Amino acid sequence: MIHEKTAKKMSLHVGDRVSIKDHKGKIISVVDTVSGIIQPSEIAVSGDILEKLSLKDKASVEVELAGHPRSISLIKKKLKGERLSESEIREIIFDIAENALTEVEVAFFISAVYANDMTLEETKHLISAMVDSGNKMKLAGMVVDKHCIGGIAGNRTTPILVSICAAAGLIMPKTSSRAITSAAGTADVIETVAKVEFSISEIKNIVKKTNACLVWGGALGLAPVDDKIIKIERLVNIDSTPQLLASILSKKISVGSHYVLIDIPCGRSAKVSKNQAEKLKQKFLKLGNLFGLKIRVVLTDGTEPIGNGIGPILEIKDVIKILQRNNGPMDLEKKSVMLAGELLELTGKSKKGKGIEDAQKILDSGKAFEKFVQIIKAQEGHLDGFEKPMFSYEVKSKKNARIKHIDNKIINKIARFAGCPEDAAAGIYLYKKKGEIIEKNQVLFTIFAVSEEKLKQAKGLYNKLGKKAVEFSRV
């Protein structure tokens, strides 16, 4: 925001594009005018800009009219359904990286890709551009990585399998994103027990000490455009295939992984059907090979939530129970061990067919938990004491019945209305899962929130969609 008088003097108008520059860097923003709260010699910027430029109060900046980036016409080209060349994609991605495009313009790019899709060739260029517009990491040893396309409520396998693999000697500098459409991402979950924002050199130290890390990818400048896009996609809960492929593979390449395991949960109420998952798998394999990765893709059952807790703190509690061998949810344990087994086999650490067995041994021996504690400590965290949500609502069964299906999308949505992922203690705790029997008046699940208003909204959504959230069959 610029003072009206200054705007007039500079012949700037509301909506004009300006650059704000200091010695640290440059950001492009759109002018709004104001009078009263600031002086003509001052500007006011949002916390977002403050952070991006690391500005202090009373700092001096240079403000000037910014040119119209050519990438705007390239975005329009893609909106029209035309293909973009390598250099055109690079221009858009580098402009996003340099903040030369506003959020509304990035939204147009995101929709263009969502509505018109991208060829494999375009997706390849998107990945390269994302990698090249950011930092890269190099580590010694067998660097492995794993990614799940998400969409399944709960399903916090990453901390478990990272602990198993790191205990087995693999190097796993795991960077995760925050939630896009679900109740929590791995970064949101780990943040409840440790710091997740580190510099690249700090991460190298953590990995050197422990073989692994569990950090947020966004703070590292690894394919930073991906995080900017995800932030805007979240507003309308969309996630296009090319963007999904690029998001995952650009991070894996930037982080220097040689071995990559992709988990695609599919089926009813998952992000993708079995058929779509199969197509996605082929794209991952082709793109992975183009970039010289040793890649394996597994299709897993994505019909139901996995684990009991849904929401950052509720999920980390499930993870700790499993690692401590303390009655954690079996479905989450089984899946985590299976994925760890795949990685052990892909890298040759385990013999073919022996991966799962080896992974289970490491978990049962307590070595995985030991490794997890090491990683959390290295990330300046600890495992004692969690914030308690202040408001809760118990959903009880109206009859004796068997649970036939719990819908991921609706459960995620209720958890988001309750405040996930920003409110760490918010979410849902499932007492019963598919196939289990529930009695009349027994608690099916509890919704937690940190504000009454958010609990009200989550309850409101449950009251509207409840019948679709959980289906029952006769006992």
Add this chain to the structure above:
Amino acid sequence: MIHEKTAKKMSLHVGDRVSIKDHKGKIISVVDTVSGIIQPSEIAVSGDILEKLSLKDKASVEVELAGHPRSISLIKKKLKGERLSESEIREIIFDIAENALTEVEVAFFISAVYANDMTLEETKHLISAMVDSGNKMKLAGMVVDKHCIGGIAGNRTTPILVSICAAAGLIMPKTSSRAITSAAGTADVIETVAKVEFSISEIKNIVKKTNACLVWGGALGLAPVDDKIIKIERLVNIDSTPQLLASILSKKISVGSHYVLIDIPCGRSAKVSKNQAEKLKQKFLKLGNLFGLKIRVVLTDGTEPIGNGIGPILEIKDVIKILQRNNGPMDLEKKSVMLAGELLELTGKSKKGKGIEDAQKILDSGKAFEKFVQIIKAQEGHLDGFEKPMFSYEVKSKKNARIKHIDNKIINKIARFAGCPEDAAAGIYLYKKKGEIIEKNQVLFTIFAVSEEKLKQAKGLYNKLGKKAVEFSRV
């Protein structure tokens, strides 16, 4: 912007959707946090919000977490390429009208319609929803209206033909929009000589006095969603067919027109080709009939700029010259008279085949100029004295040649880089047009700007695209 402490207390996070309410109304916005420039009990809002709620300094407002409107999932549905029902379209449009969606979310809706198009049925619902979410106007007499789909540099026919038709006794409450992709809209042009923002009752008085008006449609609350959409479309210079149809017809219906003339300039460097224009014509006729309008659509030559001036002040000067019978540009005069003639025939004021002749007589008699002065005076304006642009650059011919083609899109783009339409004195003055002969070193056109920086950007664009802007052939 909310103080960090307050945000924490309310458990609001950056990016959360909140409603800001006062006794005048409600607006939805997205939270950013700040500390320092405001107190915990204060919020800071942009000039935009200030204006929408008519807030004064130190005013009290109520801020609370806003729900997630269902229209977000409907926007996603359209992005996927699915059809929207009448009630779904109404929900999106009413949410936009009530500011329940952010600009980024509206951008997703705009792209969804742009990328996936709408059926005639969907477009009809879009028009109804836009009309019903705004005010309506009712006037006695033969209410006529005219609209040009735009895209042609110069081409300021409206003030001329409105003056002719009003002089002939037709009722023409002309509301115009501001420029979307061109250098100036009629509202931008009239604003250089008169006020263009009036209330509906003020407009009724102006029309009662003079038979007509030349005002900006945006301030009237007639199909207000259209203006919100146009504001966002401008950022990437797009304009989808359904939105174009809805934008035009919703305004005409809201304003109470019975007779509507649509001008579709087509051909090389116009918005649409002859073939596209023909398709658009059919859609206009079908939709017009569905809403009970007497509608006529003319396809005009849109290959070249019309008139000499391009930019708000430069264009009004051309208009005044023609109305004063003082050596105005002939191409602009001829087209304006033809369009006025069509309206005279459509309403039965002229006999079939006699419209153009009658219109020319009214113009030549000075009655049209008299009417124009009446309208401008009724809109609190006058015709003396214009702001002068401070910076200019003359583009000279490098050879003796005949002008073969002047490109509308590039000329518009250069004018926009020079500051149009916000800087009223900025723009381009064409000394030569298609078919004319130019000598070496003779001035082809002049670029005007009010800041050195903007002139530099316009020059930069001309230096890059100049060869495509004007084509020559041998003499």
